[in-house]
Amino acid sequence: MAVKIFIAADRLDSVLEKLSTKIDLWIPALLKDDKSGPTGFVQYTPGITPAFDRQTTMPLKKLLLPQEETLLRFKYQKDPEGSLKTTIALDDPKEARPTLVFGARSCDVRALVTLDRVFANGPYVDPYYVQRRKNTLFATLVCGQTDSKCFCSSVGGGPADMEGSHLRIVRLEDGYLVEALSKDAQPLLADLAEAPDKSRDQLAAKLVKEASKRQVGDLDTKDCAPAFRNRFQQNDYWASMVSQCLSCGVCTYVCPTCYCFSITDETRNLEGERLRSWDSCMFYHYTLEASGHNPRPTKLERYRNRVGHKFSYIPERYEGLLGCCGCGRCIRSCPVNIDIRQVVGNLKENSNEQ
Amino acid sequence: MTDSNPRSSAPAEDTAANRQGIKIVGFLCNWCSYGGADTAGVCRFKQPTDLRVVRIPCTGRMDPLFIAKSLIYGVDGVLVSGCHPRDCHYAVGNFYARRRMEAFKAFLPFMGIDTRRFKYTWVSASEGQQWQKVVTEFSEQIHMLGPNPGVELRSGEILKVSSGLK
Amino acid sequence: MLETDRNQLHKCVEEALPELDMMIGWTRCDPLQTTPVFIRDAKSISSLTLGPFCSQNLAGYLVKPPALDAPPKPDAKPIGICVKGCDSRSLVALIQEKFITRQRVRIFGIPCGGTVDWRKVARHVELGSVKSADVQDRVLVIEDSTTTHRIALEEVLSRKCLGCRHPNPVISDVLIGAEVSPRSTGMETSYRDVDELDAKPLEERLAFWQSELDRCIRCYACRNACPLCVCQDRCIVETREPRWLTQHVGVPEKFLFHFIHAMHLAGRCTGCGECERVCPMDIPVTLIKEKLNKIMEEMLGYSAGLDPEAVPPLLTFNPGETEI
Numbered sequence: 001m002a003v004k005i006f007i008a009a010d011r012l013d014s015v016l017e018k019l020s021t022k023i024d025l026w027i028p029a030l031l032k033d034d035k036s037g038p039t040g041f042v043q044y045t046p047g048i049t050p051a052f053d054r055q056t057t058m059p060l061k062k063l064l065l066p067q068e069e070t071l072l073r074f075k076y077q078k079d080p081e082g083s084l085k086t087t088i089a090l091d092d093p094k095e096a097r098p099t100l101v102f103g104a105r106s107c108d109v110r111a112l113v114t115l116d117r118v119f120a121n122g123p124y125v126d127p128y129y130v131q132r133r134k135n136t137l138f139a140t141l142v143c144g145q146t147d148s149k150c151f152c153s154s155v156g157g158g159p160a161d162m163e164g165s166h167l168r169i170v171r172l173e174d175g176y177l178v179e180a181l182s183k184d185a186q187p188l189l190a191d192l193a194e195a196p197d198k199s200r201d202q203l204a205a206k207l208v209k210e211a212s213k214r215q216v217g218d219l220d221t222k223d224c225a226p227a228f229r230n231r232f233q234q235n236d237y238w239a240s241m242v243s244q245c246l247s248c249g250v251c252t253y254v255c256p257t258c259y260c261f262s263i264t265d266e267t268r269n270l271e272g273e274r275l276r277s278w279d280s281c282m283f284y285h286y287t288l289e290a291s292g293h294n295p296r297p298t299k300l301e302r303y304r305n306r307v308g309h310k311f312s313y314i315p316e317r318y319e320g321l322l323g324c325c326g327c328g329r330c331i332r333s334c335p336v337n338i339d340i341r342q343v344v345g346n347l348k349e350n351s352n353e354q
Numbered sequence: 355m356t357d358s359n360p361r362s363s364a365p366a367e368d369t370a371a372n373r374q375g376i377k378i379v380g381f382l383c384n385w386c387s388y389g390g391a392d393t394a395g396v397c398r399f400k401q402p403t404d405l406r407v408v409r410i411p412c413t414g415r416m417d418p419l420f421i422a423k424s425l426i427y428g429v430d431g432v433l434v435s436g437c438h439p440r441d442c443h444y445a446v447g448n449f450y451a452r453r454r455m456e457a458f459k460a461f462l463p464f465m466g467i468d469t470r471r472f473k474y475t476w477v478s479a480s481e482g483q484q485w486q487k488v489v490t491e492f493s494e495q496i497h498m499l500g501p502n503p504g505v506e507l508r509s510g511e512i513l514k515v516s517s518g519l520k
Numbered sequence: 521m522l523e524t525d526r527n528q529l530h531k532c533v534e535e536a537l538p539e540l541d542m543m544i545g546w547t548r549c550d551p552l553q554t555t556p557v558f559i560r561d562a563k564s565i566s567s568l569t570l571g572p573f574c575s576q577n578l579a580g581y582l583v584k585p586p587a588l589d590a591p592p593k594p595d596a597k598p599i600g601i602c603v604k605g606c607d608s609r610s611l612v613a614l615i616q617e618k619f620i621t622r623q624r625v626r627i628f629g630i631p632c633g634g635t636v637d638w639r640k641v642a643r644h645v646e647l648g649s650v651k652s653a654d655v656q657d658r659v660l661v662i663e664d665s666t667t668t669h670r671i672a673l674e675e676v677l678s679r680k681c682l683g684c685r686h687p688n689p690v691i692s693d694v695l696i697g698a699e700v701s702p703r704s705t706g707m708e709t710s711y712r713d714v715d716e717l718d719a720k721p722l723e724e725r726l727a728f729w730q731s732e733l734d735r736c737i738r739c740y741a742c743r744n745a746c747p748l749c750v751c752q753d754r755c756i757v758e759t760r761e762p763r764w765l766t767q768h769v770g771v772p773e774k775f776l777f778h779f780i781h782a783m784h785l786a787g788r789c790t791g792c793g794e795c796e797r798v799c800p801m802d803i804p805v806t807l808i809k810e811k812l813n814k815i816m817e818e819m820l821g822y823s824a825g826l827d828p829e830a831v832p833p834l835l836t837f838n839p840g841e842t843e844i
Contacts, residue, residue, distance in 0.1 A: 031735050031801065032735065032801075032802055034643075034802070035643070036639065036642035036643045037639075037802050038735065038800065038801045038802045054646075057800060057801070058737070067737070067769045068767060068768055068769040145648065146648060146649055147646075147647075147648025147649070148550075148648050148649070148650075149648060150648070243556075243558050244555055244556035244557070244558075244581075246741065246744040246745050246798070247744055248739050248740050248741035248743075248744040248745070248798070249737075249738075249739035249740055249741070250739045250741045250798075250800050252739075253737050253739045253800075254800060262767065264766070264767045266766045266767060266768065275766075275767045275768070277767040277768075277769070280739070283740075283758070284752075284753035284758075285753075285758045333800040335576075335741050335745050335794075335797070335798030336555055336556055336576060337549045337550060337553050337554070337555040338555070339549065417783075418783050419764070419776075419779060419780055419783055422775075422776060422779040422780075422783070423764070423776055423779075426772045426775045426776050426779070427772055439839065439842070440839065446837060446839075449837035449838070449839055450834070450837050452837070452841075453820070453833060453834055453837055453841075454786075454834055456819060457786055457787075457812065457815050457816065457819065457834070458783070460815045460819065461782075461783075461786075461811060461812055461815060463718075463722060463725070464714070464717065464718060464725065464808075464811040465725065465726070465729050465775070465779070465808070466722055466723070466724075466725035466726025466727070466728070466729050466730070467726070468722060504772065505726065505729075505730060505771050505772055505775045506770060506771055506772055507730055507734060507771050
């Protein structure tokens, strides 16, 4: 049984096609007919343009936490007296199909560690998430991206970090070397391509070694929690950092670890469904209470919450785990170029001065 | 179809038009066209049955987004009717409406929605016959156009249309 | 030239700052980009910058915090603000609709030769590796770790700039730098993209918008960045009563959202292109508004944000116009 295969660059499409007959295959691809345009993970169909050369604009969280998901359906039924009687039909979580994500990056997969803690590891287990999580395998690229906005090494990851991955992909000049890291991934590689020759194998090993030594980002994330608490009430600090924030949802929607959701009942005529959909703590309505009071009325409180959640609340609750995977998407996509590294990095600077 | 209120879905009558599934929404001003439609009914003028009427206080209340929402979600036609210009119950409501609807009419086709599915007209409360004519003509036009395809993508379809934008 | 203009800006702001509540401008945060900055302290003036990388329209901050933390007191000092040509039109529109008064702002007008769209730069170089960037004689010079790239500025200008008719601020107290001549003087050149799409058959237009809007993630960045989307937290796309939009992620919802945005800007949009610039999914959002602007211009002879005394056309009427 093959544990390592080499896919020549010109055979990639046919290998992916073959792979897609074995399992639901998702790959990073262009979402627009523009090679530098936005990218995201899409289900593979022959002919789509893969985008392995750079990090995707959208994270892969939608595979595990879709932007919209039906939790249950309900139906009003009129009884003979004319008043409305409600019957509710529950929808069980759909059977998740075995899925392979081919070409994720280590930051993308590492983000799942955070999501797992929230949705899978208890005390409250989310059956919808767990179903999909169990059935999804990840083939992760050893990342060669040298982007000034990346900082995965600062938050516990790294370009060659394979935590949570089932297969490793090393990009060589003339193709891809794919290696199964776990037993359940091995059958996938059977009959796909030849095993690599020795020189390619050695080259790949060398690249992995180099990548794992590479330090990406220099943000100091130690002791963020107490620093954050110190800063919590210093409004001047937050004003000086994020006054330009537009309070839009870009940073949270492109974030692989942001998982906040909203639940709404959408009714049409006599039928309806209960939806779970992405929400963003940057929105005014996220914390708006029925009374009209809003505990986070301005963007300063909202942005502070985002930083606090990732660098203080999650680490304190989950033994130091950070709620950030260092992918840098929020920095890249921010319309007004707020840099979370600056906001976090400055938490500790002269925090008692003000 | 646009209404999410569970109480408002009376079962449709079994007529030829309904079997074909054509739905037209009419937004009628309380002070004139709604009366005009009533007059037409009282006079027993024969009218097509695929129009669902929404009564509004004045065409000045007419938000073009009512029309947008209807057409986006697959209503086959939208007819707006109010008082003749200079006859508005509130003096100027229909003047505002006229500009908005003209602009909206010109805008619709840009987004790929057939502008023939939307019509606005002026009918007073006494013009039962005129109402019959308007609604018959519009209904015929919508039947000629057939069901509104809406804007929904067929499931799973990935469209990539080259924009040609610089 | 840029250097001289920057020095002039610093000098003017330095003189004016004691009379100002604060100064809103841009500061460089990355070789290719700027971020808005709010200056109250003379020490920070040196961080102010101007030029082709200053893409954000700052006018919106006047009607949102931090400028508008509370209703201004009668004796409040004016707010200083840097505006390009297109930004100044947003200011005029806000004055027209009485969201701000002319006295409340001290306008530092900056004639603009166009702003750089980083997405277009990404077609030429890998953005993450850019070490420095500068514009010299209409050429963008970018250095990364290995090479120097020279790209004609024309190729990387924002789309809105290509048909710009008002590169010089239409309203200002101080003008920084020399006026530039407009790239476009008529409707044909300004609405080229609109006309191109309009020339296609209806089905193709629908398919185009379906494919573009399908990418929308409803982050509402386009709305929040818009200087004229003044409803902000009260926007009807999020209120539950009335309930215009569901939480479904289908294309109809996205269409309706963009219809709402566009119709609420009909006759008000000044074409600053912020909605398109901020879109993380690269949807040509401004194109929708451009069409409405064109309709307003053709039908009613009106362009938004040019005359502080004018009334936006959909907020008024003319009984005489029997055939509009």
